[in-house]
Amino acid sequence: MNPFRVHVPATSANLGPGFDTLGLALNLWNETTFETGAARFRLDIEGEGAQSLPTDKTNAIYAAFATTYAAAKQTPPAGVHIHCLNRIPLGAGLGSSAAAALTGILAANHLLNEVFDRGQVIALATELEGHPDNVAPAMLGGLTISAAGRNGPLTRRAASPDLSLVVVIPDFRLATKKARRALPDSYSRADAVASVGRAALVVEALRANDRALLAEAMADSLHQPYRLPLIPGAAQALAAAQALGAAAALSGAGPGVIAFPPADPQPVARAMQAAFTAAGKASRALFLHTSADGARVKPAE
Ligand code: HSE
Numbered sequence: 001m002n003p004f005r006v007h008v009p010a011t012s013a014n015l016g017p018g019f020d021t022l023g024l025a026l027n028l029w030n031e032t033t034f035e036t037g038a039a040r041f042r043l044d045i046e047g048e049g050a051q052s053l054p055t056d057k058t059n060a061i062y063a064a065f066a067t068t069y070a071a072a073k074q075t076p077p078a079g080v081h082i083h084c085l086n087r088i089p090l091g092a093g094l095g096s097s098a099a100a101a102l103t104g105i106l107a108a109n110h111l112l113n114e115v116f117d118r119g120q121v122i123a124l125a126t127e128l129e130g131h132p133d134n135v136a137p138a139m140l141g142g143l144t145i146s147a148a149g150r151n152g153p154l155t156r157r158a159a160s161p162d163l164s165l166v167v168v169i170p171d172f173r174l175a176t177k178k179a180r181r182a183l184p185d186s187y188s189r190a191d192a193v194a195s196v197g198r199a200a201l202v203v204e205a206l207r208a209n210d211r212a213l214l215a216e217a218m219a220d221s222l223h224q225p226y227r228l229p230l231i232p233g234a235a236q237a238l239a240a241a242q243a244l245g246a247a248a249a250l251s252g253a254g255p256g257v258i259a260f261p262p263a264d265p266q267p268v269a270r271a272m273q274a275a276f277t278a279a280g281k282a283s284r285a286l287f288l289h290t291s292a293d294g295a296r297v298k299p300a301e
Pocket residue numbers: 013014019020021093095131133134176179180223252253
């Protein structure tokens with residue numbers, strides 16, 4: 001088979017009150033090239049994680065690749081070369097592990113002549129990675145809504161235009177597992193009701209690109225109050241963005257913060273970075289857009 005490349009976008013899950021439910025694809029792409037027919041396995045990494053990610057068969061991309069072959073009751077090819085060009089920062093709240101799982105699954109599925117359909121790919125990636133609110137937008141593009149269905153994730157793309165946004169990532173790692181352990185087991189009715197209403201309003205605000213509505217609706221009472229104390233400067237970064245009229249939320253489980261500035265994103269990014277600096281954390285700002293496209297496989301040129 002000719003070499004091919006799997007393109008998978010970064011994603012921002014939750015979007016405030018849409019905890020474990022809403023997700024948005026962003027125009028920041030990992031590109032992974034696969035070549036079969038060699039004598040031995042090889043995996044190399046360029047970009048994010050080049051120094052820290054494993055390059056043996058425990059790599060998350062290869063693990064998902066092998067799992068997909070196993071799910072199809074097939075054996076993966078012995079001599080596969082995988083070259084990762086990683087642009088999605090790791091452990092930042094931008095869906096890098098969902099992207100890795102999807103990359104391996106889509107590559108295997110391509111070599112297996114698309115034995116699994118899109119719904120099955122999303123279900124397999126969710127089983128491996130655990131977060132349909134990252135997997136679904138990475139696969140489908142745009143804004144997605146996900147919930148647990150009778151037979152796996154129930155997920156749909158919702159209408160949304162091209163939106164500009166900024167993500168500020170502090171130099172601080174927060175494992176999603178740790179960020180989930182901080183959450184309570186139950187919530188008050190008031191918190192639950194506020195969350196349902198606001199999550200629905202976030203979907204409408206994104207569809208209409210109504211940044212004022214978004215700024216008010218993007219308040220959360222299910223996860224952020226418990227996670228923000230774990231991330232130095234994050235509460236202040238959200239407040240700084242909101243003071244400039246931007247909707248802002250933790251991106252996924254954090255520690256990255258996503259903001260939708262009403263106009264010029266530069267002052268919003270500067271204010272959020274200043275908040276992290278004041279808390280003793282360096283940070284970087286990514287000026288991004290949403291991506292209408294989801295993951296795809298193309299011939300490697
Ligand atoms: N919804 C998940 C969480 C996303 O917030 O824990 C993890 O990327």
